[in-house]
Structures are given as structure tokens and as C-alpha cells.
Amino acid sequence: MWEDPAMHRIAVLGVRTVVGFDLAIPPQVFAGTSGPQGELYDVTVCSIDGGPLPTTRGFSVLPECGVDAVGVPDTVIVPGVDTDDFTEDPEVTDYLRGLPEGTRIMSICTGAFVLAAAGLLDGRPVTTHWAHAERFREMFPQVELHPDLLFVDDGDVLTSAGVAAGIDLCLHVIRSDHGSEIANRAARRNVVPPWRDGGQSQFIERPLPSPGGLGTAPTREWMLHRLAEPLTLEGIAAHAGMSVRTFTRRFREEAGTSPLDWLLGQRIEHARHLLERTDLPIEEVAVRSGLSTATSLRKHLRAKLGIGPAAYRRTFHQN
Structure with missing residues (x-):
């Protein structure tokens, strides 16, 4: 499946009902990121069975393949999901729990619900979108939630807040993997700020700047x-x-x-x-x-x- 086994292999695992924006962030940020020897990441968007994924905004996405065709990834990223009727998907849980030790696992926004349901966040510091924090705490009291943070890096498990914070997390990973020069180039290519610290506030309902x-x-x-x-x-x-x-x-x-x-x-x-x-x-x-x-x-x-x-x-x- 992977074009170059020497590259870092990222599987973006879409779970129903996926947040379309979140699903698009990892391939946009990681794919095309390059160093002196060429591209650094090989990104595949997948679902458990390879079938289309309904999104939270009235359209569906057809991923590249199912997880069986992906092979063994170095990093798995779970984008946000609709939490209104969220329930654990046993197939997703089995896949995540079956990943080899040392696999880096990330979530964007409410993708943290998926990781928590699989038991991967127990006792860990994490974050998610502030608007879903109360429900997250009710469902997963065993998880150490920090809803005021943009992202949390806990070693092999990383979580981010909503929407643009997923971009911050991806840039943070590039910076951790390859340094700020390459991360800054990726940020410039995507026309986004090169650095927002993970401990920065999510800016909950912050006012817009005054006009004029x-x-x-x-x-x-x-x-x-x-x-x-x-x-x-x-x-x-x-x-x-x-x-x-x-x-x-x-x-x-x-x-x-x-x-x-x-x-x-x-x-x-x-x-x-x-x-x-x-x-x-x-x-x-x-x-x-x-x-x-x-x-x-x-x-x-x-x-x-x-x-x-x-x-x-x-x-x-x-x-």
C-alpha cells in the first residue's frame, strides 16, 4: 500500500459520522512536507471497511481504502466525529487496540471520543473541543481532560482541540519529527501560523477584534x-x-x-x-x-x- 516504505506512514482513520474538515487536515498538512531527501510522510485516508463515510455536514467522503489494505502504519490519526449519538464501534476499537506497541496515535477534535472509547486514554492527559467537554467527562471520567488546551502531547498519544487546533497539532508533530525549519515551511505552504503552543487557550467564545x-x-x-x-x-x-x-x-x-x-x-x-x-x-x-x-x-x-x-x-x- 505504501509507496515508499522508508517514509513515515500515516493512516487517517475516518469513523462515522466524521467531521469533514478534520479528515482533510492531516493529508493537507503532512502530504507534501519535504526535507533535503524529499517527501517525509506517506498519508493514506481510510475507513474500517473502505466504504464511504458520511460527514457531519451533509456530504460523504470515499476514502482510499480499508484498514486491511493499509498495512502497518507508524502513526494513526482519528479525526473528529459526531458526538450527538456517539457509540463505540467494536471494529474500530479492535483495530486501535491491535496496533503494534510504539505506534503513534493522534486525535483531532472529538476524535478523542473514539480513542477514549477504545480505552487508549485512561489516566492520560488529553484535550478535545471545549463545547463537548462536559459530555466527554460524563462518558469517560477515567480520562484526565484539559478542555482549555489547544493540544496535548503525551508521548505516543496526542490529542487536539477543535478544527484549526488539529493543524497546530500536525505542525507540532512535524516540528518534533524534523525541526522547526521544515515545520515552518509546511505552515507557509498552508498559509497558517507556524506555531501556537499546545498550552495556549482554545479561546472559548472569544470576541472578534474591534472593527476599524x-x-x-x-x-x-x-x-x-x-x-x-x-x-x-x-x-x-x-x-x-x-x-x-x-x-x-x-x-x-x-x-x-x-x-x-x-x-x-x-x-x-x-x-x-x-x-x-x-x-x-x-x-x-x-x-x-x-x-x-x-x-x-x-x-x-x-x-x-x-x-x-x-x-x-x-x-x-x-x-
Whole structure:
């Protein structure tokens, strides 16, 4: 089934009734992602029996094949499903439980219901779409649900919140597999933000930015070009021509986080890029990314990724 056995093999398992948008995310993000040696992922969309899948929005999708024709995947991704009448599908459960040890298993949105019904999430930290959190807790009290997070990486099992958070999770996996340079290229190809941290809020019913003006986007761009400078909240707000209070409120409405938390995330991301793509000393990486010292860089990288800069460079450095 797989065209190139050397590539990482992903099976996207659609389960009735599937969320069509979620089903399309993994092939869109992973397929076409390439490194120096060519494409990195071989993606197959399948169902248990190869038959068509009804979606939640009034159309059906014909997958490429059934799971029997897929072979042994390296990663299985279960997109969201309709939870209004959700019941466990024994064939899906048997398939998921029968996967070899070490298979990476992911869910997008309410696909977490499928994994939980198969017993794969017991005792694990997970997330799902915030609107379905109450029902999820009622059905699966043995699962450690965090409905306020965009995605949760628990090693070999990863879950995401709804819709666009599935894109964030896929980009996170690419970044974990191959580094930020390749993940950023995949993001640019799909015209989406290259990085939103999994611990970021799902922005539950957040208001839209106020109409009129350009908002905080020009100031975010200005900040990106000055990551190494000692930016203050007062100075950033002044660039936007707003009071600190107004700017902070507008920024959170548009970016979903505070200005300084967003700035820190961009500095960490730039530090990762420098560690991967340059041979600069770690102290210099810290200075150029605005984290000041190697000690500060080490602290923030460990808090975010659980790994120090030297170990990160050994793992992800691009020769």
C-alpha cells in the first residue's frame, strides 16, 4: 500500500459520522512536507471497511481504502466525529487496540471520543473541543481532560482541540519529527501560523477584534523584527498608539494571549531556529533571540520542551 516504505506512514482513520474538515487536515498538512531527501510522510485516508463515510455536514467522503489494505502504519490519526449519538464501534476499537506497541496515535477534535472509547486514554492527559467537554467527562471520567488546551502531547498519544487546533497539532508533530525549519515551511505552504503552543487557550467564545483600524498586527510584525531588543509593554503599546490597558486587551482579543507571553513564544521559536540552522554559541543564540543569557534560554527551553539548548541542537541541528 505504501509507496515508499522508508517514509513515515500515516493512516487517517475516518469513523462515522466524521467531521469533514478534520479528515482533510492531516493529508493537507503532512502530504507534501519535504526535507533535503524529499517527501517525509506517506498519508493514506481510510475507513474500517473502505466504504464511504458520511460527514457531519451533509456530504460523504470515499476514502482510499480499508484498514486491511493499509498495512502497518507508524502513526494513526482519528479525526473528529459526531458526538450527538456517539457509540463505540467494536471494529474500530479492535483495530486501535491491535496496533503494534510504539505506534503513534493522534486525535483531532472529538476524535478523542473514539480513542477514549477504545480505552487508549485512561489516566492520560488529553484535550478535545471545549463545547463537548462536559459530555466527554460524563462518558469517560477515567480520562484526565484539559478542555482549555489547544493540544496535548503525551508521548505516543496526542490529542487536539477543535478544527484549526488539529493543524497546530500536525505542525507540532512535524516540528518534533524534523525541526522547526521544515515545520515552518509546511505552515507557509498552508498559509497558517507556524506555531501556537499546545498550552495556549482554545479561546472559548472569544470576541472578534474591534472593527476599524489595523489592530495590533503591525505591532506584532514590528516586534518580530526586534526580538533581540529589550522590549517593554509600555514601549510596545506606544508603537501601536494605544494605552497599555487598551493594547493588552486588543492584543489578547486578536492573538489569544498577552503581548509579553506572545513575545516570549516568538523568542523561543527564534532560538530554536538558530539552534537548528546555525553553529552560533548558545550564549549568542540567547542574545540574538532576546533571551539575554544562556541560563535564561536553558530555563525557557526546558519549561517549554523539557530539553536544554545543547541537547536540542544535537537532536535537530541541520547540517
